[in-house]
Amino acid sequence: MDKNKTIPVIQSLQTGIGILELFISEDRPLKFSEIQELTGITKSNLHKYLNTLTITGLLYRNKDHGYYQLGSKLIEFGNAAIGSVDLIQQASQFLKKISRELQLTALLNVWTHDGPVIANIWNSQPGLNIGAQIGTRLPILSSAGKAYVAFKDHAEVKEWTQRELKHLTAESKQQLERELPNIQKNYFSYAAEPLIKHVSSFSVPILDYRNDMLGCITIVGFTHLIPSSHDDNMSSFVLEQAFELSESFGWKKKD
Known part of the structure; x- marks a missing residue:
């Protein structure tokens, strides 16, 4: 196998996983502005990522305070x-x-x-x-x-x-x-x-x-x-x- 050959990946999926890993490393709920600052993702794209991760249950958004945190779907993955x-x-x-x-x-x-x-x-x-x-x-x-x-x-x-x-x-x-x-x-x-x-x-x-x-x-x-x-x-x-x-x-x- 040619070691120099680039392995095809889905970059948007990598970015989404990176957002989840950010919550693990920070070990606390995060505001949108904090996530944007820590990831460098543009606001418009970050909204899409966070909406997708929230809808799928990978993230949870507290409606009262606006904080995001890891969601219940990850419990299912981890338990499995x-x-x-x-x-x-x-x-x-x-x-x-x-x-x-x-x-x-x-x-x-x-x-x-x-x-x-x-x-x-x-x-x-x-x-x-x-x-x-x-x-x-x-x-x-x-x-x-x-x-x-x-x-x-x-x-x-x-x-x-x-x-x-x-x-x-x-x-x-x-x-x-x-x-x-x-x-x-x-x-x-x-x-x-x-x-x-x-x-x-x-x-x-x-x-x-x-x-x-x-x-x-x-x-x-x-x-x-x-x-x-x-x-x-x-x-x-x-x-x-x-x-x-x-x-x-x-x-x-x-x-």
């Missing part, structure tokens, strides 16, 4: 890529129920080759900055990260754990080691302000018939609203929902 479509679909109704009942943000986290990531969000308080969005990779000391270390016994998880542990202090490593038995026993992990100050979380695993962890439900909110124990009423409610969801995948709790 990581093989978690069934989990996402089945978990959505539970996340919605939990978020409405608790008036807190409910997340679904799934495992990827690069660690746990947020795959879906139900937020009863849109103004709350939880320090994360769909696609955010979660650290080992997040409540979801701890849950994966405790429940998912896969080679990839062990490799990820070893990489993450290198960045922890000896004290943090010891604390995590002490927490793991209780997480496994109670199906509950807690993290105080892992991503953003004053915002904490707890997570419960979603398991299948092999007792393999498919993902986890995470509840996020201001620290004073988030229980740190499994026997709180809020924790018990979320555990019940997670157990019901797990049972749909054939899981049975051991006596």
Whole structure:
């Protein structure tokens, strides 16, 4: 094959993908003027690109504030890529129920080759900055990260754990080691302000018939609203929902 031969491409498609990648790199909602400044695309052409991406669901435009952000269609693509479509679909109704009942943000986290990531969000308080969005990779000391270390016994998880542990202090490593038995026993992990100050979380695993962890439900909110124990009423409610969801995948709790 002639290496100098130009591979034919659709330039407009490349440009559209570039716009989506801009949102990933900026990691925040953007105004039209910001997108235009960062891309250098003429205003008339940018309007066409943004309209197309919005209509197809790849972008979402907040009508009140005029900001653009990544759209729900990308969730479908991402879920298909990581093989978690069934989990996402089945978990959505539970996340919605939990978020409405608790008036807190409910997340679904799934495992990827690069660690746990947020795959879906139900937020009863849109103004709350939880320090994360769909696609955010979660650290080992997040409540979801701890849950994966405790429940998912896969080679990839062990490799990820070893990489993450290198960045922890000896004290943090010891604390995590002490927490793991209780997480496994109670199906509950807690993290105080892992991503953003004053915002904490707890997570419960979603398991299948092999007792393999498919993902986890995470509840996020201001620290004073988030229980740190499994026997709180809020924790018990979320555990019940997670157990019901797990049972749909054939899981049975051991006596």
